[in-house]
Amino acid sequence: MLHNRFGRLAATALAGTMLMGAAACGGSEEPTTTASPGDAATSAAPGGTGPKVGLAYDIGGRGDQSFNDAAAAGLDKAKAELGLAEAKELEAGNGETDAAKEERLRLLAQGGYNPIIAVGFAYSGPLKKVATEFPEVKFAIVDDEAATGPNISNLVFAEHEGSFLVGVAAALKSEKNHVGFVGGVEVPLIKKFEAGFAAGAKAVKSDIKVDVKYLTQPPDFAGFADPAKGKTAAEGMFDAGADVVYHAAGGSGGGVFEAAKAANGKAIGVDSDQAKTAAADLQGVIMTSMLKKVDVAVFDFLKNAAAGAPKAGTTVYDLKAGGVDYSTTGGQVDDIKAKIDEYKQKVISGEITVPKEVG
The missing domain is CATH 3.40.50.2300 (Response regulator)
Incomplete structure (x- = not known):
């Protein structure tokens, strides 16, 4: 907590x-x-x-x-x-x-x-x-x-590169062709997470729907420490039909996980391997996390x-230096790991250039 x-x-x-x-x-x-x-x-x-x-x-x-x-x-x-x-x-x-x-x-x-x-x-x-x-x-x-x-x-x-990988994972796991992104504060840094996530999801399914919600606008940075707002934002996405929601919202992510559990949906963590660090009753809803080392x-x-x-x-x-990656704790992405790693190698080789800005 x-x-x-x-x-x-x-x-x-x-x-x-x-x-x-x-x-x-x-x-x-x-x-x-x-x-x-x-x-x-x-x-x-x-x-x-x-x-x-x-x-x-x-x-x-x-x-x-x-x-x-x-x-x-x-x-x-x-x-x-x-x-x-x-x-x-x-x-x-x-x-x-x-x-x-x-x-x-x-x-x-x-x-x-x-x-x-x-x-x-x-x-x-x-x-x-x-x-x-x-x-x-x-x-x-x-x-x-x-x-x-x-x-x-x-x-x-290179947050956009790590976010690209979990975007790939979200699209591969989504059964509704509908995913979401919750950002803590709408600043250029967090927009990098959004850009990479959306690009990864659309690399797998070009017609996938990606909902986006920011919790606060600068200079209000409380969006990084407001689980209640995170929960409300994610609830709106799950109610609208999304079945996987990724957050880049710091401590507010706990609320995203609560919403995912209540909706029988899936969540994607950020920065740390949150299937290890989140509250024990919420770890099971976290299918992967974008690791920012x-x-x-x-x-x-x-x-x-x-x-x-x-x-x-x-x-x-960056991804090539091992500075960003995705987690496999809990085994929920084991069945798609080979596919995610294909995209990972394409980014590392330069075959895929991940956007830093939302286009």
Whole structure:
């Protein structure tokens, strides 16, 4: 379930004091969660000799069973394998300003955390500003290429290619020639998921119907953390005749899964293998998930940073590089796996070019 731990940032001095107090826990204690005004903060102190890592989550934070949890998995692997001295995790609040995001990143930098990872494109402007204030700190941002600088690594993905594969799966499994897509917020990044999904479905069945619904419009990013809206959107699609619905809506995807279960339909997860991470009573409706390997990107960056050689600029994790894929947990796509893999190889070889924009 989602953990709704949002609020507003406190004044800089108070927040800075609380951050430093939490960071001082140290030792070999287990990770603990401490409440601070506006930020749910998890302080993990493995006690190694490696770097002190800061990670700022997008809306939903650790526990969203999707995008943020994928980033958390990369951090957890780094804790286990890289001997981090400490890791500090901070979460974003719903509806917060760029100034709040700036302050979160600034507090991490002031607290001696280096490198620092911002999870999500919403940090683009704030990270660009803070990175210039702390040129000695190495920053990375997931899903954004606009924030550039000599100390910024941009970790981006070919979401359209992974979405193409689950679009193929949806069309092959649909008995009604009717599928749906639920996007969290209508921004260019999420439109890439839509474009790839629709292209994949229509590559299999040119006349298939693809319903599309976005939960919110920017600057309202609550669509990534509103299961009730996700459920309502998916219910409308199932009621209209769709039998498979794909979501790219973060924590709101839990509502899509609930709707699929109630309608005896099928759902497609995103980012993480959600047949493993969703609530136990909903896992059976998830026929596959589009895997966006944020965990791999986060770990790679931290590994390079620990070695003193983080790569500034853009690194693209596409299908050919194994940065996106589809899951097979539960065996529901075993009967069509060979067909999906045919399309996969065509994308990798360049025979098929998957569109990034809705045409």
